[in-house]
Amino acid sequence: MPFSLSRILNLMRLHWNINRKIFTWMFIFLSLLIIGMLAFELVIEPSGYNQSRIQVILIASTIGICFLNIFIFKPLLQKEGASLLILPASLAEKALVAFIISYIIFPACCIITGMIIIKLTDLIYINYLGGITDTMIYDKFQYLVAPYLRFCMVFTLLIVFIRKYFYVKLGLGILVYMISTEIVDNGLARWIAGGKQPPGDSPRRHMDLPVKDLFVGDKNGLNKIQLQYNTHNGFHADETVWMPLNYMNIMIILFLLLLIFSFYIGYKRTQEQELTR
């Protein structure tokens, strides 16, 4: 059997046992990064911090996650001398576990940690320091999730596609990160707003609709969420058309495909790395 749940669970336990020191230090580093950025934010904006600055903070944290992950993913597959490389688990299981830890568990923990810290900061700031904040926890979550998706893109490029030349990788990584920021944040926001720049309020607040609503819209190619944002009056049922190839849907599908593809390439690359190390 190429996949066995008990082996996968044991592998995860094994990684936790072996790498917990790395994990712990990374969480500490990330927490300090977020706390430091928030503290800096409070110093420069004592009357209340705004979304754009919060975004900068959280994106910076996510960049931290991206690069920390590079240091996690590789050891998960290659470290430990020969013991892990010849461990009786299939390569698919090893790659899957490395993928789950570095792409899902670790970033999720980082995001949750970040959110808790920010929420606590909010509480302290509002209740004890008398400050006000125009940000909502939902926005913060969005700011963390979107960069996380971007991180997958950058990570794939850094680790999977380019084998050598660290500085080239780094430069390309930053470039892709910047471009994807433009696409995911500004582009997505514009798409949600039906091609227009959203006025003032964050469009992300209007995304808390069921996923199925992404696939229906009007004859002009705007989906339900976009229409709702545009009209602020909700969506009229008689305008519904099936529109799975809406621009935003394509983006979401592309992200999912990228995730799957990066896992596949990562798997192949891992095999190669194992054999030619």
Place this chain on the structure above:
Amino acid sequence: MISIKNVSYAYRGKEKVLNDVNLQLDMGKVYGLLGKNGIGKSTLLGLLSGLLFPGSGEILVGGNEPGKRQLSFFREIYYLPDNPDAPSISAKNYAKSFGKFYPDFNPDFFDECLAKFEVSPGQKLSNLSHGQLKKAMLAFALSTNVPYIFLDEPTNGLDITSRKNFNKLLAGMVQPFQCIVISSHQMLELNNLVDHIIILQDDKVLVNSSIEEIGHKLYFNIVKQLEGNDHLVYSENILLGYAIIQENRHHLSSPVNLEMLFNAAMEQPDYFASLFSGHKNIVHAV
């Protein structure tokens, strides 16, 4: 059974380490892999473990091709490198975590081995000295009960008592379904432990013979004078006179001295190659 056919291997951008190597290793035996530093002993073990790919030729370990790195293959082997990694967990936790992957792992035997090696099961591997770590990893290797165990310089860094214990434990545990390959450049440690010798030299297998066959063909002796000793193959000055190797034409019995055998093979590779390939062409040395 391990079958190596016409295997060659070269590290990227370097000359061949192994060239057209042919070997067959049977079950129920302990093989000693001897050779100078950098001659390709670890490379051969890496190839057998699926950590390296042969440039050409075919390797089969129990019917599995190591390069394919299949689960069924990994379940049957354990490779202990010369410098094993030391994760920051205790020996006991290490066995708990890694032992689960080996269906026949014996935790009681692991504890027994640790006790014999005097390694504390609760101490973190990363805090152990090289020798202590090696002992803990050896204990694990011996407890896996896998059919193929490859040990790279296993006793390197071990004190005398531990070496003795290792020899005892290994000698007591080898089963007919197992094949153990020990690479070493410290020949004395392998005396009385291995029952087959493979000597590598210049990317080739120079000697591939059982201890029994070596004893049958060569006679190891200590003499005061060299004169009067017929069919002399090799001699060394020692305190009492000379340690010599003669052709065993009178079918005498003598314990094989691996260090002398190795030195003699290094000095007269052609003679040894022909002697153990079955095409004896005696070149009288000394």
